[in-house]
Amino acid sequence: MTRSVYVTGIDRSDGRQVVELGVMELLTRRVDRVGVFRPLVHDGPDRMFELLRSRFRLSQDATTVHGMDYHEASALQAERGTDELVSTLVDRFHRVARDYDVVLVLGTDFAATQLPDELALNARLANEFGAAVIPVVGGRGQSAESVLAETRNAHRAYQGLGCDVLAMVANRVERADRDLVAERLGPLLPVPGYVLPEEPALSAPTVAQVVSALGATVVLGDDAGLARDALDFVFGGAMLPNLLPALTPGCLVVTPGDRADLVVGALAAHSAGTPPIAGVLLTLDEVPSQEILTLADRLAPGTPVLSVAEGSFPTAAELFSLEGKLNAATPRKAETAIGLFERHVDTADLLGRVSAPSTGRVTPMMFEHELLEQARSDKRRVVLPEGTEERVLHAAEVLLRRGVCELTLLGPVDTIRKKAADLGVDLADAQLVDPATSELRESFAQRYAAVRAHKGVTVELAYDVVSDVNYFGTLMVQEGLADGMVSGSVHSTAATIRPAFEIIKTRADARIVSSVFFMCLADKVLVYGDCAVNPDPDAEQLADIATQSAATAARFGVEPRIAMLSYSTGSSGSGADVDKVREATALVRARRPDLRIEGPIQYDAAVEPSVAATKLPGSEVAGQASVLIFPDLNTGNNTYKAVQRSAGAIAVGPVLQGLRKPVNDLSRGALVGDIVNTVAITAIQAQTPAD
Structure with missing residues (x-):
């Protein structure tokens, strides 16, 4: 039977939409087919389902989500009894459940429903659906003692009705009482108890x-x-x-x-x-x-x-009398809600308690979720030189609301604040620094002049250079004032990475700096390298790109199986281009015998099992390659863009590799989501310092 999670309550105005969003976020980290079912619904649009569908890219037909409306339910219960009502709803639930790996059930809202003993009805439905229950208790305007008592009583009520209670949530608790309630709630319950404070941005x-x-x-x-x-x-x-x-x-x-x-x-x-x-x-x-x-x-x-x-x-x-509503038209509120949930809920423990089956596939959404979770697990500071750029400001707000990392934004501080104010972006938790007026400018000039003295750079010249936001941000990283940098939404690749080449330089174990894209396809994530930095790498450089890319893939949960791409597979072709790939493959095998690698190999033989069975039978890489190394920049850049546009893949990158400290470049067409993902990747790279 499909494992389901039933989010319910004990009264109205408990703000459980925050919990519903948070639980959906958790479920979509594990499985790619999550359904939604609301047993009873009021007339009019279902704002919560529309939000879930738009945010989590659900393909579920809206007509399958609802069991029946409250008027129909009330009439059915009055005429034929509760058993008939429950039986009908169970049948409609299973029509949804059979098509999904897991179902999130949105319980009744206790709002003028005219249903007797609504709590008992939710409990019975959860039991009949085979769903674990997360009851939500509203704490708005209540004392700490009252919240504790109601949460404990709610647990007893649902447990007494035979429910499998997964966890308890006290929501909208007064901020001043939140820590006290959280401390005292644990000993009162046999299951985890989570306490979420009132969040003004959600109720506004x-x-x-x-x-x-x-x-x-x-x-x-x-x-x-x-x-x-x-x-x-x-x-x-x-x-x-x-x-x-x-x-x-x-x-x-x-x-x-x-x-x-x-x-x-x-x-x-x-x-x-x-x-x-x-x-x-x-x-x-x-x-x-x-x-x-x-x-x-x-x-x-x-x-x-x-x-x-x-x-x-x-x-x-x-x-x-107005109160804020979460819906598809309020994506910023959704980010706030999920950030609130993730800050106050042990998401790893809660997800472990949900026995939703893992499909073994890695969808783009799963990959993105994992990036944010990894970055959040050991928070680092990332500097964003383009602090006045609108997309960067929106991305910064998402990152701060989700608690992904700490941020420093560079640029004229008054300009950043005015731009943020015009956009309605909250940057209260970000550090704002103007390189032109910063007290760090003098010491950075001394540092840069020392690094570039062999090129004739004087302190006076360096003083002008380090006022550039990319140089200033790179020096912040080098001096340990930030852990990584992301730029490029309005700067060229050269302007973004040149300071890193001059100041941070390459790792001891890397011959060159290269890049990869994470290509998020419908059911897997592939790693493409190098598609952004090296125009025509020789065999030595190509081997280095391969080993770097394998390490990057492994760092982000992609098991490296390396395909060294060429227009020829195996020994069937010859020529300088093929020979270069063949030599690079041999170098990798000699230096890293632990890596699985195949080359030269054509793209179709690398990723398609049926082609691989014909061209390279018995290969442990052919047909299942996860890291694809292109022979030159022309091939790599065009291929990643072709796959991105033609196959609808999400391309995350370019992610630079080989630097002593992480600096990453954005496409000048980067969307807000691209910036969020790249910053998360940079923060994760910073969690493993270079040797």
Whole structure:
């Protein structure tokens, strides 16, 4: 029977969506076919399923997710009894379960469902589904004693009804009580008890949700601005000098529409980053003149300015009743939720308790999950020289919210803060450094001049060089102020890696610096090298690329089986290009007899078992190669791009190898997810220092 996890509760407003997201994150690390089933659903769109489907790339048909709606369930229970209701839901559950390796079940929400003894119904359904249960207890506004008592009672209730309780979660606990509750909960339970604190960014509505709830008109603003969280509401009626001290980070300023001075003042404060606000909400159906709006748009581009017809009092009543909702349109909230879950839940232990079968396949999502988990297990500091680049700022927020690593962003600090404010990005936990004004600039100049003295570099010249963000970031890595560096989203490969060649240099066991791409296909991850650095490596260099790539593959969980690629397989061809590959293969075998390697070999014989059986029968690499070494940059670069675009593969890289300390280059077309993955890889590389 399919092993399933049933997330349920004891009452409404427990915020269990955080737990549902976190559990789905765990399940997709182990298996690639995870289904979702919600036994009972209200009318309207299922926001949680849409979020799960978009975030975790679920292919499940939305029509199969729901058992039945609450009205149908209530009528069925009244007419035919609970047994008939349960039997129907069990049948519908198994229609889903048969198609998936594991199913995440989303329990009922206790919200005006008109079902008697809803807790008992959830417990019975979990038992009939053969699902382990994770009950969630809401702690918002409760004392520590009350949270402890309710969590213990909830465990007793579900256990008493025969449930296999996997763990207990107390969610939305007051931040001041979180550690105390976590310390005292453990001895009260025979299963793990996890305590998640209240997170303002999750309970706060986004500006877009304010627009929807109030029927507001968007006067100014873009999509990024509308995605900001409204963490607070500040009502402006007094003079501007009295308003400014009242502004708080992430607040939505509510003011009558005829107070142009407050509108301009609040946006000017946002532009200066003191503090960044979520936006401005104008009441009384009044909007400032076009001249004021033009000035507002120039002061804080993208920052929302909204308008409603109501006055301040009814508007306030509606605002204070709003609560943030997780859905597919709030990906930043999803990152916050998963980060919260991962910080306060022993995810490795919880995953070990779920008896979901491992499929043995490695999907792109599994690989990405593993990267973040490895990086998080031993956090390192990564410096990002391109601190004013929008994609880098969004990636930095994801990395910080997920707790993947510590970050230093380089660039003019005021510019970074203003850009982050315009994007609604929270960089509170990041270190910001301006190379031009940093107190490190002088000592870095001395260090660089000493390293490059043989090239005639003086301290005066070095002083100018180290103000460059890539040189400054590289020196931070060399001097141990950061563990690795990632750049290249707006810089060329040469500008990114040249400082590393000059300052960090190659490892003692490496002849050259080379690169690999992790090619995440539908059911496996392949390692391609070298596709970014060396134009035409000779046999010695090609052998070095092969051994480096094998080590990189093993470091990231890919068992190395090396294919030295050529247009000829085995002894069937000859010529300088084939001979180079043949010589490189022999060098690897002589130097590293422990490595499994085949070459020269054609690509199809390397990865396709049926072709391998014909061309190289009996080979332990042919047909199952995982590390593919290309004979030159032209072949490698074109092949990785062809596979990426034609086969829909996710290409993670280039990952540089052979340096004493990790520096990695981004494609200038890198997406936010690419940057996140590359930073995680860099942090993992830094966990194993060079000899």
